[in-house]
Amino acid sequence: MTRQDGPIGVFDSGIGGLxxxxxxxxRLPFEDVIYFGxxxxxxYGIKSVDTxxxxxxxxxxxxxxxxxxxxxxxxNTMAAVAADVVRGLARxxxxxxxxxxxxxxxxxxxxxxxxxxxxxxxxxxxxAYAQRMHALDPGVQVYSSACPLFVPLVEEGWLDxxxxxxxxxxxxxxxxxxxxxxLVLGCTHYPLLKPLLKRVAGRGVRLIDSAGTTAELAxxxxxxxxxxxxxxxxxxxxxxxxVPLRFQTIGExxxxxxxxxxxxxxxx
Amino acid sequence: MTRQDGPIGVFDSGIGGLxxxxxxxxRLPFEDVIYFGxxxxxxYGIKSVDTxxxxxxxxxxxxxxxxxxxxxxxxNTMAAVAADVVRGLARxxxxxxxxxxxxxxxxxxxxxxxxxxxxxxxxxxxxAYAQRMHALDPGVQVYSSACPLFVPLVEEGWLDxxxxxxxxxxxxxxxxxxxxxxLVLGCTHYPLLKPLLKRVAGRGVRLIDSAGTTAELAxxxxxxxxxxxxxxxxxxxxxxxxVPLRFQTIGExxxxxxxxxxxxxxxx
Numbered sequence: 001m002t003r004q005d006g007p008i009g010v011f012d013s014g015i016g017g018l019x020x021x022x023x024x025x026x027r028l029p030f031e032d033v034i035y036f037g038x039x040x041x042x043x044y045g046i047k048s049v050d051t052x053x054x055x056x057x058x059x060x061x062x063x064x065x066x067x068x069x070x071x072x073x074x075x076n077t078m079a080a081v082a083a084d085v086v087r088g089l090a091r092x093x094x095x096x097x098x099x100x101x102x103x104x105x106x107x108x109x110x111x112x113x114x115x116x117x118x119x120x121x122x123x124x125x126x127x128a129y130a131q132r133m134h135a136l137d138p139g140v141q142v143y144s145s146a147c148p149l150f151v152p153l154v155e156e157g158w159l160d161x162x163x164x165x166x167x168x169x170x171x172x173x174x175x176x177x178x179x180x181x182x183l184v185l186g187c188t189h190y191p192l193l194k195p196l197l198k199r200v201a202g203r204g205v206r207l208i209d210s211a212g213t214t215a216e217l218a219x220x221x222x223x224x225x226x227x228x229x230x231x232x233x234x235x236x237x238x239x240x241x242x243v244p245l246r247f248q249t250i251g252e253x254x255x256x257x258x259x260x261x262x263x264x265x266x267x268x
Numbered sequence: 269m270t271r272q273d274g275p276i277g278v279f280d281s282g283i284g285g286l287x288x289x290x291x292x293x294x295r296l297p298f299e300d301v302i303y304f305g306x307x308x309x310x311x312y313g314i315k316s317v318d319t320x321x322x323x324x325x326x327x328x329x330x331x332x333x334x335x336x337x338x339x340x341x342x343x344n345t346m347a348a349v350a351a352d353v354v355r356g357l358a359r360x361x362x363x364x365x366x367x368x369x370x371x372x373x374x375x376x377x378x379x380x381x382x383x384x385x386x387x388x389x390x391x392x393x394x395x396a397y398a399q400r401m402h403a404l405d406p407g408v409q410v411y412s413s414a415c416p417l418f419v420p421l422v423e424e425g426w427l428d429x430x431x432x433x434x435x436x437x438x439x440x441x442x443x444x445x446x447x448x449x450x451l452v453l454g455c456t457h458y459p460l461l462k463p464l465l466k467r468v469a470g471r472g473v474r475l476i477d478s479a480g481t482t483a484e485l486a487x488x489x490x491x492x493x494x495x496x497x498x499x500x501x502x503x504x505x506x507x508x509x510x511v512p513l514r515f516q517t518i519g520e521x522x523x524x525x526x527x528x529x530x531x532x533x534x535x536x
Contacts, residue, residue, distance in 0.1 A: 040319055041309055046423075051308055051510050149431075152420040163417075163434050170431070242319050 004227050007032035007235070008218065009068030011059045014042030015247070016151070016188035017074030018254035020098065021236070023215035024072075025257075028222070030229040033236045034066055036265075040242035043151065044077040045120035052122075056082035060089045062239075062265070069227050072218060073097035076119050076186050076210070080126035094225060096217050098210040099123075102184045103132035105213040107140060109206060110182040116175035116205070117144040119186030120151065129186055143178040147171040147187075154189040155250055160196055168193070168200045176201065184208045192253065238262045272495050275300035275503070276486065277336030279327045282310030283515070284419070284456035285342030286522035288366065289504070291483035292340075293525075296490070298497040301504045302334055304533075308510035311419065312345040313388035320390075324350035328357045330507075330533070337495050340486060341365035344387050344454050344478070348394035362493060364485055366478040367391075370452045371400035373481040375408060377474060378450040384443035384473070385412040387454030388419065397454055411446040415439040415455075422457040423518055428464055436461070436468045444469060452476045460521065506530045 008031050010021055015037050024033055036059050038044075044052050056078045063071060071090050073079045078086070079097035087095050106115050106129075117129040123146075130142040149167050158164045175183065183205050185191060191209045198207055222228040240247070243264055251259045276299050278289055283305050292301055304327050306312075312320050324346045331339060339358050341347045346354070347365035355363050374383050374397075385397040391414075398410040417435050426432045443451065451473050453459060459477045466475055490496040508515070511532055519527045 040315060042314070046310070047308060048510050148424050149417070149420055149426075152417050156416050158417075163431055163438070166431050166434065242316050 003069055004229060005032075006067045006069035007034040007237070008070045008072060009034050009036070009063035009066065010072045010074050011036040011038075011063060011078075012075040012188060013038050013044035013055075013077060015039065015251050015254055018251060019188050019191045019211040020072060020074035020214050022254065022256045023211040024218060025236070027215040027219050028228070030232050030234055031222075032234050034063065034068065035236070035238045036063055037238070037240045039240040039247070043120075044075065045122045045148075045151070047122075049081045052077060053082045053085050056085050057089060058267070060086045064089065064093065068093060070094045070096065070218065070222065072214060074188055074214065076123040076188065080123045080128035094221055094227075096214060096221060098188065098214050099128050099132055099186070101214040101217040102186060102208055102210040103129055103136065104217065106182050106184050106208050107133050107136045109208065110140065112179070112181040113137070113140045114178060114180045115140055115142050116178070116180035116183040117142060117186050118147050118150075118171065118175065118183065118190070119144070121146040121148055123186050129184060141178070143175045143180060145171050145175045150187065150193060151189045154192050157253070159192055164193065164196055165200065168197060172197075172200055176205070180205060182206045182208055185210060236260065239265050241265050241267065271337055272497060273300075274335045274337035275302040275505070276338045276340060277302050277304070277331035277334065278340045278342050279304040279306075279331060279346075280343040280456060281306050281312035281323075281345060283307065283519050283522055286519060287456050287459045287479040288340060288342035288482050290522065290524045291479040292486060293504070295483040295487050296496070298500050298502055299490075300502050302331065302336065303504070303506045304331055305506070305508045307508040307515070311388075312343065313390045313416075313419070315390075317349045320345060321350045321353050324353050325357060326535070328354045332357065332361065336361060338362045338364065338486065338490065340482060342456055342482065344391040344456065348391045348396035362489055364482060364489060366456065366482050367396050367400055367454070369482040369485040370454060370476055370478040371397055371404065372485065374450050374452050374476050375401050375404045377476065378408065380447070380449040381405070381408045382446060382448045383408055383410050384440075384446070384448035384451040385410060385454050386415050386418075386439065386443065386451065386458070387412070389414040389416055391454050397452060409446070411443045411448060413439050413443045418455065418461060419457045422460050425521070427460055432461070432464055433468065436465060440465075440468055444473070448473060450474045450476055453478060504528065507533050509533050509535065
C-alpha cells in the first residue's frame with residue numbers, strides 16, 4: 001500500500017463530526033475515510049482541558065495505528081484545546097482542524113472584517129477562533145457567543161422548531177448587534193441548523209459552515225502533498241466507543257445517508 | 269467506628285444527584301454524606317445499557333470501600349438499568365434508588381390512579397417507573413414522556429425562561445391529555461424546574477419530586493434498621509471524576525448552598 005492509498009482519519013467526541021465526513025464524501029469522492037466518535041464519553045464541551053487533552057491523545061494514537069494519510073480534528077472542542085497534542089503525535093502526518101479551516105474561510109470571505117463566532121462554551125471560552133483569525137489578519141473584529149442548547153436541540157431533531165428559533169434569537173442577539181457580515185458555525189452540530197440560523201441572522205450575514213470549509217482545506221492539502229486519489233471505490237468505516245440509543249437515526253441525520261456498519265471499539 | 273457512624277453514599281452520573289443530597293441535608297441533618305458524581309463521563313442517559321451497568325459497578329465499589337452504611341442511587345438512568353448490579357455488590361448494605369422512592373410516593377399519593385412520569389429517554393424507554401408502580405398497584409395507569417432538553421435547559425440556568433416554558437408545554441402535552449393527577453419528576457435535574465412545571469401542569473396535578481421522596485425513604489429505612497444518627501456535626505464530602513467548566517456555579521445551584529471542597533477522583 002502506498003501512502004496515497006491510506007484513509008483520511010476523522011475524529012470527534014461523538015457524532016457531530018459526521019457532518020465533516022458528509023462534506024468530505026461530496027468533495028473527495030474517491031478517498032477512504034475512517035471515522036472515530038468517542039460516543040461513550042461525549043460531550044467533551046463540558047469537560048476540563050486536561051481530560052480533553054488526554055482523550056484527544058488516545059484517539060490520535062488509535063487512528064495513527066490504522067495508517068491514516070491525514071488526520072482531521074472534526075471537533076471544535078478538541079481543536080480549541082488539544083490541537084497541539086494531535087500535531088505532536090502525528091509527526092509527518094498532515095493534521096487539519098475545524099477551527100483552522102473555519103478561521104481561514106471567515107477571514108478570506110468577510111468584507112467588513114467584523115466576524116461572529118458561535119460554539120459550545122468550551123470552544124468560545126478558549127478564544128481559539130479569535131486567536132487564529134487575528135494571526136491571519138490582526139485587523140478583524142471577532143464577536144462570539146456560546147450556545148450550549150444548540151447541540152441538544154439538534155440531537156432532539158428540532159431543526160426547524162419554534163423553541164429552536166426562540167433560542168437562536170436569544171443566542172445570536174449580542175453578535176448580530178455588532179453588525180457582523182459573517183458568522184462562523186463553530187460546532188459540527190450546527191450545519192444542521194443552517195436554514196434556521198440563516199433566517200434568524202438575516203440576508204446581510206454569510207454563514208460559514210466548518211464542515212464544508214474543512215473538506216475544502218483537506219482537498220487543497222492532499223493535492224499540494226500529492227496524496228489525493230483520483231479514482232477507485234472508497235471505503236468508509238465508522239468506529240465508536242459506545243452505540244447509544246437512537247445512534248443510527250441521529251447518525252444518519254448528520255451523514256445525510258445510510259450509515260452502514262458501525263464498529264464498537266473496546267479500549268480496555 | 270460503629271456501623272451507625274458510617275456515611276450515606278450517594279451517587280449520580282454527574283451533579284444532578286446533588287438535589288438528593290440537598291434533600292438529605294434537610295431531612296437527616298446529622299448524617300455524614302459522601303457524594304460521587306461521574307462528571308468525566310456524564311451524561312449516562314445517552315449511553316448503552318452495558319456501558320451504564322459497568323460504570324455503576326465501578327462507582328458502587330468505590331463507595332463500598334469507604335464504609336458507607338447505605339447507598340443511594342441518585343441517578344434515574346442507573347436506577348432504571350443497573351439497580352440490580354448495585355444491589356448485587358452491596359450485599360448487606362441497604363440500597364435505595366430514586367425510582368423506587370418516586371414510584372412508592374406516586375402510588376401512595378395518587379387518587380385517580382392515573383400517573384404521569386417524565387425523564388430522560390433512557391429512563392423512559394426502560395419502562396422502570398411503570399414496572400415498579402405496577403408491582404405496587406396493578407391498577408394504576410402510567411403515562412410517560414421523554415424530555416431530553418430539560419437537563420441542558422437546567423444546566424443553562426433557564427429555570428424560568430420562555431424557551432423552557434414552551435418546551436415544557438410540548439413535552440407535557442401528551443401526558444396531561446391523559447388527565448393524570450400526579451406527575452413524577454423522574455430525573456434529578458427536574459426539581460429545579462418545579463415552579464415552572466407546576467404552572468404548566470396546572471393546579472390539578474401534584475408534582476412528585478424524587479429528591480424529597482428519596483430522602484424520606486432513606487430516613488425511614490435508617491430508622492427501621494437502627495442506623496440513624498440523632499446528633500453530631502455532619503461531614504459532607506464530594507467526589508467527582510472531572511471538574512468541568514462552571515462546575516462550582518452549577519453544583520451550588522443544585523445543592524442550594526456553598527459546595528465546599530470537591531475532590532477529583534483518579535480512576536487509573
